[in-house]
Amino acid sequence: MGKGRLEAFSDGVIAILITIMVLELKVPAGGDLADLRPMLPLFIGYVLSFIYLGIYWTNHHHMLHATERVDGRILWANLHLLFWLSLVPFVTNWMGDHFTPLPVAAYGIVLMLAGLAYYILVRSIIRTGQNRELAAAVGRDMKSVASICLYAVAIALAFVSRWISAGIYVLVAMMWLVPDRRIESRVGRD
Amino acid sequence: MGKGRLEAFSDGVIAILITIMVLELKVPAGGDLADLRPMLPLFIGYVLSFIYLGIYWTNHHHMLHATERVDGRILWANLHLLFWLSLVPFVTNWMGDHFTPLPVAAYGIVLMLAGLAYYILVRSIIRTGQNRELAAAVGRDMKSVASICLYAVAIALAFVSRWISAGIYVLVAMMWLVPDRRIESRVGRD
Amino acid sequence: MGKGRLEAFSDGVIAILITIMVLELKVPAGGDLADLRPMLPLFIGYVLSFIYLGIYWTNHHHMLHATERVDGRILWANLHLLFWLSLVPFVTNWMGDHFTPLPVAAYGIVLMLAGLAYYILVRSIIRTGQNRELAAAVGRDMKSVASICLYAVAIALAFVSRWISAGIYVLVAMMWLVPDRRIESRVGRD
Amino acid sequence: MGKGRLEAFSDGVIAILITIMVLELKVPAGGDLADLRPMLPLFIGYVLSFIYLGIYWTNHHHMLHATERVDGRILWANLHLLFWLSLVPFVTNWMGDHFTPLPVAAYGIVLMLAGLAYYILVRSIIRTGQNRELAAAVGRDMKSVASICLYAVAIALAFVSRWISAGIYVLVAMMWLVPDRRIESRVGRD
Numbered sequence: 001m002g003k004g005r006l007e008a009f010s011d012g013v014i015a016i017l018i019t020i021m022v023l024e025l026k027v028p029a030g031g032d033l034a035d036l037r038p039m040l041p042l043f044i045g046y047v048l049s050f051i052y053l054g055i056y057w058t059n060h061h062h063m064l065h066a067t068e069r070v071d072g073r074i075l076w077a078n079l080h081l082l083f084w085l086s087l088v089p090f091v092t093n094w095m096g097d098h099f100t101p102l103p104v105a106a107y108g109i110v111l112m113l114a115g116l117a118y119y120i121l122v123r124s125i126i127r128t129g130q131n132r133e134l135a136a137a138v139g140r141d142m143k144s145v146a147s148i149c150l151y152a153v154a155i156a157l158a159f160v161s162r163w164i165s166a167g168i169y170v171l172v173a174m175m176w177l178v179p180d181r182r183i184e185s186r187v188g189r190d
Numbered sequence: 191m192g193k194g195r196l197e198a199f200s201d202g203v204i205a206i207l208i209t210i211m212v213l214e215l216k217v218p219a220g221g222d223l224a225d226l227r228p229m230l231p232l233f234i235g236y237v238l239s240f241i242y243l244g245i246y247w248t249n250h251h252h253m254l255h256a257t258e259r260v261d262g263r264i265l266w267a268n269l270h271l272l273f274w275l276s277l278v279p280f281v282t283n284w285m286g287d288h289f290t291p292l293p294v295a296a297y298g299i300v301l302m303l304a305g306l307a308y309y310i311l312v313r314s315i316i317r318t319g320q321n322r323e324l325a326a327a328v329g330r331d332m333k334s335v336a337s338i339c340l341y342a343v344a345i346a347l348a349f350v351s352r353w354i355s356a357g358i359y360v361l362v363a364m365m366w367l368v369p370d371r372r373i374e375s376r377v378g379r380d
Numbered sequence: 381m382g383k384g385r386l387e388a389f390s391d392g393v394i395a396i397l398i399t400i401m402v403l404e405l406k407v408p409a410g411g412d413l414a415d416l417r418p419m420l421p422l423f424i425g426y427v428l429s430f431i432y433l434g435i436y437w438t439n440h441h442h443m444l445h446a447t448e449r450v451d452g453r454i455l456w457a458n459l460h461l462l463f464w465l466s467l468v469p470f471v472t473n474w475m476g477d478h479f480t481p482l483p484v485a486a487y488g489i490v491l492m493l494a495g496l497a498y499y500i501l502v503r504s505i506i507r508t509g510q511n512r513e514l515a516a517a518v519g520r521d522m523k524s525v526a527s528i529c530l531y532a533v534a535i536a537l538a539f540v541s542r543w544i545s546a547g548i549y550v551l552v553a554m555m556w557l558v559p560d561r562r563i564e565s566r567v568g569r570d
Numbered sequence: 571m572g573k574g575r576l577e578a579f580s581d582g583v584i585a586i587l588i589t590i591m592v593l594e595l596k597v598p599a600g601g602d603l604a605d606l607r608p609m610l611p612l613f614i615g616y617v618l619s620f621i622y623l624g625i626y627w628t629n630h631h632h633m634l635h636a637t638e639r640v641d642g643r644i645l646w647a648n649l650h651l652l653f654w655l656s657l658v659p660f661v662t663n664w665m666g667d668h669f670t671p672l673p674v675a676a677y678g679i680v681l682m683l684a685g686l687a688y689y690i691l692v693r694s695i696i697r698t699g700q701n702r703e704l705a706a707a708v709g710r711d712m713k714s715v716a717s718i719c720l721y722a723v724a725i726a727l728a729f730v731s732r733w734i735s736a737g738i739y740v741l742v743a744m745m746w747l748v749p750d751r752r753i754e755s756r757v758g759r760d
Binding site for chain 4: 382393400462466474
């Protein structure tokens with residue numbers, strides 16, 4: 001079965017998620033700088049979540065580029081990933097409006113479950129025995145595992161210091177912003 | 191006529207429906223666990239409807255994978271299906287906010303009419319004489335017919351017990367989550 | 381220049397328009413039948429506009445199916461059509477909330493300008509000298525011209541009787557629901 | 571790596587942006603002409619932003635048409651462009667509701683940063699050494715640089731006269747509405 005619609009559907013969902021977040025940036029009550037200031041936390045959250053969704057989209061792109069066939073299991077592993085990503089706007093807005101321990105932890109929980117879903121999706125693709133992925137996947141999994149551990153730490157620390165948790169979220173994003181060179185080159189050598 | 195745009199358009203509509211539901215998950219008034227609790231019914235409804243739309247998307251994917259040509263009748267049978275699916279967010283939100291007999295029945299009515307529209311779409315495709323579908327369709331129709339009957343039962347029972355109805359909706363979703371192996375293998379043998 | 385992205389972009393915009401209308405169907409205040417009744421006019425308007433957007437999508441599909449090349453003029457004629465279609469949810473909601481002369485006329489004005497934009501788009505495609513379209517276009521234009529005249533009549537009559545205007549909108553939709561057999565068969569013969 | 575998903579994702583995001591702006595056109599409180607009048611500034615802003623997003627879409631279309639390969643750098647340069655475009659609905663609504671210096675300047679800032687992001691994207695594509703672009707790009711860059719300068723002027727003048735700034739925004743849109751004939755013909759000669 002072709003991967004065309006899987007890509008198209010995922011592109012659609014991520015494109016919508018990345019843009020509906022902006023709907024929460026309500027029109028300020030007035031036209032002065034003071035009217036813009038209360039939006040700052042939400043705006044920073046928007047930028048961070050935009051980057052996260054951008055990372056998922058580009059990595060999804062890389063991953064499927066090296067995939068030929070998809071089956072029912074992969075379709076559902078992908079829908080599972082999209083489910084957790086679909087909650088990103090909700091937790092972004094909650095954290096933006098209430099920068100308190102629980103919303104900060106909730107943001108990490110959704111990111112962690114999205115990371116886990118991505119890990120499951122990678123495994124589902126590897127299971128189909130498309131060899132060129134196998135070697136590369138080891139490296140990629142390391143990064144996934146590290147991210148999931150960092151999210152877990154950030155979730156726990158949210159109840160100690162929200163700022164450290166927020167810092168970890170930024171750190172993980174930075175870690176992924178660097179494109180996965182090894183995989184690109186490995187796939188290129190095949 | 192090619193099926194490319196039919197797939198792209200359906201992917202777009204389902205991707206939007208699956209994501210706009212999350213817009214109803216309003217940002218909680220505060221940052222405590224107590225602020226999250228009133229959202230629980232709506233969240234459960236969101237998960238169920240996400241799964242239903244995911245089922246429709248994957249089955250739509252399987253069905254069209256084995257289809258070569260589309261005509262005006264198929265385009266409209268597909269739009270008819272999308273119309274009922276487009277009401278899923280509305281009834282999900284209504285049931286989530288008011289877990290009373292009528293909204294629970296309304297959820298079932300929309301699912302039943304979507305199921306019926308899917309059945310009509312399958313028949314429209316079979317009519318074009320694309321043989322590989324014919325044999326497989328019998329099995330699929332059985333499942334469609336069973337679902338439609340179960341929805342009808344759930345709608346009637348909503349006025350007796352909302353919980354039994356809700357249970358039936360979960361049951362039908364489970365029934366469809368299992369991918370249609372017979373069709374996949376039949377198509378594979380062609 | 382290929383037509384792929386023109387189709388994909390138009391599919392995206394129409395898919396979004398057809399689904400965001402449903403966002404205006406606000407969750408009823410209660411769970412009884414009485415809570416559903418005030419939504420009836422808006423719901424009927426939603427069905428009508430869904431059909432209109434479906435008609436534009438299927439005709440757009442047919443038209444571009446018989447087109448090979450697109451240029452800058454066609455891209456903008458298409459954006460012009462999408463602009464008027466993008467106002468359909470707005471006028472649908474206005475007419476649904478206020479079934480008075482002006483909103484009913486406004487609905488007709490948007491449909492008329494969309495019809496005019498479609499006519500201009502057809503002409504832009506014919507201008508590129510893709511012959512197979514030329515012959516077929518005459519028939520299609522007749523229908524376009526008739527629609528535009530009927531819209532004009534409905535707009536004027538909105539200030540006499542809103543019901544006659546609404547009836548004309550339903551009539552024009554019916555007129556277009558029948559797929560353009562002549563063009564399909566002409567293209568088929570090429 | 572193919573450009574298919576880059577195009578599909580960009581089409582999706584721009585299609586959503588162009589249509590969610592219309593969600594801000596709230597249903598008027600009544601059915602009279604007087605109820606429509608307060609919406610006029612927002613409606614004019616909607617038309618201008620629709621044209622701007624249309625310009626970005628068509629130019630994106632032209633640019634990628636002459637591009638064969640994309641890499642990670644191009645993916646992120648494109649996401650950067652989409653980020654600034656995603657803020658267009660927000661600043662459009664702000665300017666529409668409050669036609670005062672700051673919102674008018676904010677509109678220009680977002681347009682300027684989008685223009686800059688587009689310039690960076692063009693440079694990222696040229697860097698990959700796809701020659702046919704190189705020659706054409708010089709002409710296109712001139713227009714990009716001129717736009718960015720005009721935006722800077724408009725931002726500064728917003729605090730002197732909002733009307734001059736608004737006039738400059740219209741002027742730049744007009745400047746881009748004319749399709750980039752030179753590039754089209756150059757690419758055609760390759």
